[in-house]
Each structure stands twice: as structure tokens, then as C-alpha cells.
Amino acid sequence: MITLSSDFGWAYPAAMRGVIAARSDARMIDISHEFPRGDIRAAGFWLRELLPWFPPAVHLVVIDPGVGTERAVLALDAGDHVLVGPDNGVLIPVARTLDPDFDAYELETIDAASDTFHGRDVFAPLAAEIHGRAPQGLDTFSAVSSTDEWVDLSLPEPDIANDSAVGEIVVLDSFGNAITNVPGSFVQNDFGAEITVNGEPVSVERTYGAVDSGDRLVTVGSHGNVELAVRDGRGAAGFDVDVESAVRFSKRA
Amino acid sequence: MITLSSDFGWAYPAAMRGVIAARSDARMIDISHEFPRGDIRAAGFWLRELLPWFPPAVHLVVIDPGVGTERAVLALDAGDHVLVGPDNGVLIPVARTLDPDFDAYELETIDAASDTFHGRDVFAPLAAEIHGRAPQGLDTFSAVSSTDEWVDLSLPEPDIANDSAVGEIVVLDSFGNAITNVPGSFVQNDFGAEITVNGEPVSVERTYGAVDSGDRLVTVGSHGNVELAVRDGRGAAGFDVDVESAVRFSKRA
Amino acid sequence: MITLSSDFGWAYPAAMRGVIAARSDARMIDISHEFPRGDIRAAGFWLRELLPWFPPAVHLVVIDPGVGTERAVLALDAGDHVLVGPDNGVLIPVARTLDPDFDAYELETIDAASDTFHGRDVFAPLAAEIHGRAPQGLDTFSAVSSTDEWVDLSLPEPDIANDSAVGEIVVLDSFGNAITNVPGSFVQNDFGAEITVNGEPVSVERTYGAVDSGDRLVTVGSHGNVELAVRDGRGAAGFDVDVESAVRFSKRA
Numbered sequence: 001m002i003t004l005s006s007d008f009g010w011a012y013p014a015a016m017r018g019v020i021a022a023r024s025d026a027r028m029i030d031i032s033h034e035f036p037r038g039d040i041r042a043a044g045f046w047l048r049e050l051l052p053w054f055p056p057a058v059h060l061v062v063i064d065p066g067v068g069t070e071r072a073v074l075a076l077d078a079g080d081h082v083l084v085g086p087d088n089g090v091l092i093p094v095a096r097t098l099d100p101d102f103d104a105y106e107l108e109t110i111d112a113a114s115d116t117f118h119g120r121d122v123f124a125p126l127a128a129e130i131h132g133r134a135p136q137g138l139d140t141f142s143a144v145s146s147t148d149e150w151v152d153l154s155l156p157e158p159d160i161a162n163d164s165a166v167g168e169i170v171v172l173d174s175f176g177n178a179i180t181n182v183p184g185s186f187v188q189n190d191f192g193a194e195i196t197v198n199g200e201p202v203s204v205e206r207t208y209g210a211v212d213s214g215d216r217l218v219t220v221g222s223h224g225n226v227e228l229a230v231r232d233g234r235g236a237a238g239f240d241v242d243v244e245s246a247v248r249f250s251k252r253a
Numbered sequence: 254m255i256t257l258s259s260d261f262g263w264a265y266p267a268a269m270r271g272v273i274a275a276r277s278d279a280r281m282i283d284i285s286h287e288f289p290r291g292d293i294r295a296a297g298f299w300l301r302e303l304l305p306w307f308p309p310a311v312h313l314v315v316i317d318p319g320v321g322t323e324r325a326v327l328a329l330d331a332g333d334h335v336l337v338g339p340d341n342g343v344l345i346p347v348a349r350t351l352d353p354d355f356d357a358y359e360l361e362t363i364d365a366a367s368d369t370f371h372g373r374d375v376f377a378p379l380a381a382e383i384h385g386r387a388p389q390g391l392d393t394f395s396a397v398s399s400t401d402e403w404v405d406l407s408l409p410e411p412d413i414a415n416d417s418a419v420g421e422i423v424v425l426d427s428f429g430n431a432i433t434n435v436p437g438s439f440v441q442n443d444f445g446a447e448i449t450v451n452g453e454p455v456s457v458e459r460t461y462g463a464v465d466s467g468d469r470l471v472t473v474g475s476h477g478n479v480e481l482a483v484r485d486g487r488g489a490a491g492f493d494v495d496v497e498s499a500v501r502f503s504k505r506a
Numbered sequence: 507m508i509t510l511s512s513d514f515g516w517a518y519p520a521a522m523r524g525v526i527a528a529r530s531d532a533r534m535i536d537i538s539h540e541f542p543r544g545d546i547r548a549a550g551f552w553l554r555e556l557l558p559w560f561p562p563a564v565h566l567v568v569i570d571p572g573v574g575t576e577r578a579v580l581a582l583d584a585g586d587h588v589l590v591g592p593d594n595g596v597l598i599p600v601a602r603t604l605d606p607d608f609d610a611y612e613l614e615t616i617d618a619a620s621d622t623f624h625g626r627d628v629f630a631p632l633a634a635e636i637h638g639r640a641p642q643g644l645d646t647f648s649a650v651s652s653t654d655e656w657v658d659l660s661l662p663e664p665d666i667a668n669d670s671a672v673g674e675i676v677v678l679d680s681f682g683n684a685i686t687n688v689p690g691s692f693v694q695n696d697f698g699a700e701i702t703v704n705g706e707p708v709s710v711e712r713t714y715g716a717v718d719s720g721d722r723l724v725t726v727g728s729h730g731n732v733e734l735a736v737r738d739g740r741g742a743a744g745f746d747v748d749v750e751s752a753v754r755f756s757k758r759a
């Protein structure tokens with residue numbers, strides 16, 4: 001199985017599907033091609049949430065604002081999964097989740113037909129080749145070398161105290177929910193109660209349906225993080241926040 | 254075969270694909286994940302139009318604005334198809350189309366890892382399990398109980414007379430065509446003629462190409478219903494209507 | 507393998523997937539269903555860029571603004587590929603790329619259940635049937651006749667001199683890059699230098715990353731054509747151009 005992730009939108013992903021289909025019978029599953037363009041941190045967050053649900057697979061990831069520059073091409077051996085993508089940090093959070101002791105390999109890139117579409121010309125052929133060689137490890141490739149030098153990506157850590165937390169918005173989802181980096185455990189005893197969000201009282205609820213349509217709530221999303229939401233609306237607008245906005249939570253005494 | 258339908262947009266559907274792929278070799282086909290958010294009536298309409306074209310399958314449907322509340326989880330045995338989704342009415346129109354005598358089962362829900370993403374944590378595992386047990390019927394599950402109490406959904410019925418009809422807009426499609434609940438048979442003898450739509454004359458045509466670019470027309474869409482369209486434009490804007498707008502048709506004597 | 511391309515957006519493609527799945531076990535791969543609505547030239551360009559990366563396949567293409575009118579239904583035998591779609595030119599550029607001597611067949615259309623959705627009622631069943639008969643040629647169908655009369659589509663040709671070129675914007679991609687019809691060879695010796703674009707100096711670069719975020723550049727896209735881009739932005743806006751805008755390039759002495 002090969003999964004495909006990119007920020008390419010509607011047209012270019014088909015070229016990657018074709019390149020893989022021409023070289024491999026592997027089942028292909030699209031993760032999404034609507035990752036926010038060039039946003040390595042957002043993609044790092046979402047891949048960490050999504051890929052661990054899959055069975056063992058080769059995961060092709062092309063969020064690559066540095067395409068054509070000197071950045072390396074990585075393959076990470078993480079548990080039963082292999083992650084293939086650019087060396088810009090996007091693969092690291094999910095690799096750590098899959099296997100804290102993942103092994104990293106730098107791949108000799110093949111000659112690229114273009115300087116602007118390595119997804120098609122470099123990453124997709126490599127993913128197909130890696131899939132075809134399994135279960136041989138990446139260390140059997142002549143064109144790879146083990147490396148300990150790769151670009152790291154750490155998602156921001158919140159400051160958590162007993163009755164307060166300061167975090168930030170990491171991503172918005174497609175519903176407009178604003179997902180913070182504060183773990184859900186911070187509010188685990190507060191369901192049904194109010195806390196303040198940037199100074200304003202908001203109720204903490206297990207489900208969107210617990211408040212009236214249009215009302216704001218604090219909840220714990222499926223990713224396990226505290227999120228700011230509006231029932232049948234967009235949390236980001238309702239709380240006037242965007243990615244990287246600071247969010248201060250305080251429990252009422 | 255398992256089909257997937259939701260209103261999740263670009264990111265979350267991948268988690269459902271992963272959960273199913275980890276539990277089943279079933280072929281997966283996406284219906285769409287762009288159903289209008291939380292709009293049970295629109296989803297009920299579209300599923301009724303789309304799913305009957307498929308061969309026997311398990312259809313996973315997650316348009317679920319009540320996620321995490323007390324609403325039940327249903328599996329409907331409808332002809333050779335099984336529909337799995339929330340008990341909010343969204344499954345009913347297509348179930349009736351597939352088999353007017355469909356059987357309904359309420360499923361004991363498994364412990365959900367989250368209160369906000371039952372698509373991933375409840376519905377997808379159930380769909381995979383149901384698919385894996387086929388051709389055993391749903392009545393062989395220990396965790397289900399037959400039920401006659403489920404939330405119904407009836408799409409609105411028009412008032413049809415010989416020379417006039419009063420209906421409403423049920424959905425807009427992605428072209429902006431405004432699809433009414435008036436059956437195409439109402440205009441079957443009027444192709445090439447004019448009728449009035451909310452008092453204004455419009456020609457009835459078999460094809461969009463029969464009028465000039467930018468002109469309005471009444472036609473019968475692929476769903477068999479009367480629709481309001483603008484060639485190369487958006488019918489909803491051209492007729493100044495939206496979902497639930499009343500539409501009055503009158504034939505000229 | 508059957509690939510699917512259309513301008514249908516989110517809902518209707520599922521009906522085509524169902525029709526094919528009900529008639530064929532063929533693997534289905536979506537190219538895209540977000541082709542610009544009714545834009546035959548843009549679809550002709552993109553299909554020429556995307557489909558040749560695939561292994562032998564039946565390619566179903568439904569960009570069909572003349573649906574329901576008298577336009578014919580074509581199947582083109584182009585190398586190891588078969589292209590199925592309306593006779594409006596959309597299939598021609600990719601057919602020429604796959605095989606300059608492609609053979610064209612006109613298909614007797616089956617009775618259509620609707621006048622507005624031939625993708626579901628005409629093209630999808632034909633694609634499934636053609637796939638099922640392979641490797642028998644199209645000439646073994648009783649319902650086809652060889653034809654030399656089909657609607658042509660030529661993408662516009664630029665005027666190229668030694669130090670200047672006049673072309674036009676053919677399509678915008680989903681990043682907003684404005685793709686011209688000027689071949690990349692025109693700037694192959696100019697990387698790192700400036701040329702003028704409609705009178706204003708812009709640097710020619712191999713990669714987006716070679717300029718600062720927000721800056722304009724001229725580059726050669728993955729399609730091999732000169733494109734106008736803005737790093738982390740939208741080239742069409744940055745250069746104030748749209749599809750069919752004229753673009754004049756001049757090299758500085």
C-alpha cells in the first residue's frame with residue numbers, strides 16, 4: 001500500500017498516481033492533496049494524526065516548498081511504515097509517533113525531468129521502488145546512506161499549570177475548528193463547566209451538540225487536543241483566532 | 254466493497270480510510286466528503302441519487318451533526334446493500350429506494366476513543382466488520398438488535414396540478430443548478446415551450462446547450478427532477494433561489 | 507485500469523464510479539473532477555500533461571458542455587491507451603501526444619436515461635465495456651464506425667524569435683501559476699538572468715525557492731512550458747494575467 005499526501009490541489013496529483021501505477025501494482029490511497037500550501041507545520045500535525053491509523057505502508061509526502069533547491073530526499077523507516085519526502089521536517093512528527101527510534105536514510109536523487117515537480121519525477125518513483133523491494137530494508141538500497149542529520153520539526157509546546165494554560169492555535173480544520181496544542185487532559189474534569197478563553201467565559205463540552213447552534217464551545221477534538229469551536233459555525237471566526245494565535249485558558253475558582 | 258460518504262472535507266476522511274484498510278481488504282470507493290456540512294436533507298437526497306448505481310456494497314455514511322449525543326447507530330439491510338450511519342434520517346431515502354421493506358438494526362456502539370469523531374472510532378470499524386462477515390446477515394451479530402424505531406426523513410413533496418406545480422429547491426449541485434422536488438414528468442410535454450417560473454417566462458429544454466450562454470432554462474436533471482439552470486452559469490443565482498426556496502411553475506394556456 | 511476525468515465537482519462523479527463498478531472489476535483511478543467547468547482548452551492541456559504518465563488504460567473524459575446535443579461520442583485508439591469522451595476536441599491533444607497516428611471511432615450511443623448526464627448514462631458504460639473487451643480492438647465492436655471527421659483542438663502556438671517571444675496564458679494551475687504556451691527552451695540559457703515580461707524585468711529561475719517569498723519569477727514548469735509565478739503566492743495575480751492574456755518576453759541585450 002502506498003499513500004499519497006501533497007499540497008498540490010486538483011491537477012498535479014494525477015501525474016504522481018500515473019507514475020506509481022506505471023511502476024507498481026501497489027494499492028494507492030490518497031490521504032489528501034489539500035494540505036495548506038507549503039505549510040510544513042500544519043502538514044506535520046495532520047500527518048501525525050492521520051497516518052498512524054493505516055496498516056503498514058509506504059507514505060509518499062510532498063509538501064515541499066523548497067522543491068529544486070539543495071534540500072535532501074529522506075526515507076524514514078518507522079516501525080512497519082516507510083515515510084518518503086523532502087528533508088524539511090514534515091515527516092518528523094509522524095515518524096516519532098510511529099517509532100521514536102526511527103531510522104533515517106538520505107536517498108540519492110534520480111535525475112529529475114523538471115526542477116519544479118519532484119513529486120512526479122523524484123518522490124513517486126522512489127516510493128514505488130521502495131514498495132516493490134519490501135520487505136527488504138532501506139539499508140539494502142545502494143543509493144541510500146544512513147543519516148542522523150535531518151531537519152527537525154517540533155510542534156509548539158504549551159505552558160500548562162493547574163488552573164491555567166497558555167497555548168497556541170496549531171491548525172484549523174475544514175470545519176473551521178481551531179485546534180490548539182493544549183492536551184485534552186487539561187479540561188478532563190471540566191465538562192459542563194465554564195472556563196475562560198482569552199478572558200471570556202466559554203463552556204467546556206464533550207460534543208458540539210451540547211450547545212445551541214451558533215454558540216461557542218471548548219471541546220476535545222478527535223486528535224486529543226483542546227479545540228475552539230462554534231456549533232454549525234467556524235470556531236476560528238467565533239473566537240477571532242488564526243494559526244499561531246496565542247490562546248490563554250483559565251479555570252474559574 | 255465499502256463506499257465512504259461524509260461532510261468532513263479534506264483531512265479527516267483519511268483516518269476512516271486507514272481504519273478500514275487496517276481491518277479489511279475491501280475495495281474502498283469514496284462517494285464524496287464534500288456533502289454540505291450537517292445538512293441531513295441534502296445528504297439524504299444525494300445518497301438516494303448516487304448509491305443505487307453501485308453493485309452490492311456496505312455504504313458508510315457520516316453526516317452526523319449529533320456526534321457524541323445519544324443518537325443511535327443504525328445498520329440498514331436494504332436489498333443487497335447495507336447502509337451504516339447515524340440514526341438521524343440521512344440513510345432513509347436511499348434505503349427506501351434500494352428496498353422499500355428494508356430491515357433496520359441498532360448497533361451497540363463500541364467504546365469511542367473520542368466524542369467528536371465517531372466516523373473514525375465507531376462507524377468505520379463497524380463498516381469493516383459488517384463487510385467482513387458478509388454474506389451473514391446483520392441478525393447474526395450479537396451486538397445488534399432489530400428495531401422499528403428510527404428517525405425518518407421524508408424529502409418534501411410538491412403540489413402538482415395539471416397546469417401548475419408548487420415545489421421547492423431541495424439542493425444545489427456543484428454547478429449551481431437549483432434542483433426542485435417537482436418530477437420531470439410535469440414538463441415532459443413542454444420541451445421547446447415556455448412556462449412561467451415564479452411568474453417569469455422561461456423556456457423548457459432537454460439540454461443546457463439549447464439556450465445561449467448566460468440564458469436561463471428549465472430542464473430535467475439526471476435525477477429526474479425539474480431543475481433551474483443557467484447555461485455556463487449558476488441557476489441558483491440566475492433564478493435568485495436557494496435551498497428551501499419555494500418555486501411555482503405555471504404552464505401558459 | 508480506467509481513469510476518470512470530469513468537471514463535475516463533488517457529487518456526480520460517484521454515479522460514474524458506481525456504474526463502472528457495477529459492470530467491471532477494473533481498477534479505477536480519478537484524474538480529477540475539478541477541471542474548469544466546460545473549458546475544453548484547459549482540459550485538453552491538462553489531459554495532455556497528465557494521462558501519458560499512466561500505464562495502458564481506458565481514459566474516461568467528461569468535459570462536455572454540449573451534453574445532450576448532437577455531438578458524437580468518440581473512442582480514440584492511441585498507442586496502448588483508449589480515450590473515451592465527447593467529440594468536442596478535448597481528447598485530441600493527449601491523443602496526439604500518445605500516438606500521432608491515433609485511430610478514431612464514433613460510437614453508436616446507447617439510449618440515455620437522461621439528456622443531461624451522459625457521463626453516467628453513456629460514457630461510463632462505454633468505458634466499462636471497452637475495458638472488458640480488451641485486448642480486442644475497437645474495430646471489433648459492432649456499434650462503432652471508424653471516422654476521420656472529428657472536432658480538432660489545437661492549443662495556441664507562440665511566436666518565438668531569438669531574443670523575444672509572444673505567447674499567451676493557456677491555463678492557471680491550482681497554485682495560481684500562469685502557464686504560457688512558450689516552451690521552456692526559450693529561457694534555457696537565461697537561468698539567473700533577467701528578462702522582461704510585458705516590459706517589466708523579472709528574473710528567470712530554476713526553482714521557486716530562488717527568490718524571496720512574495721517575489722515574482724519566470725520559471726519552467728513541470729509541463730516544460732515557461733510559467734509566471736510568485737513564490738508562496740499566485741503568479742496570475744502578481745503578473746496581472748488570466749487565461750488567454752498575451753505575454754511578451756524580451757531578453758535584455
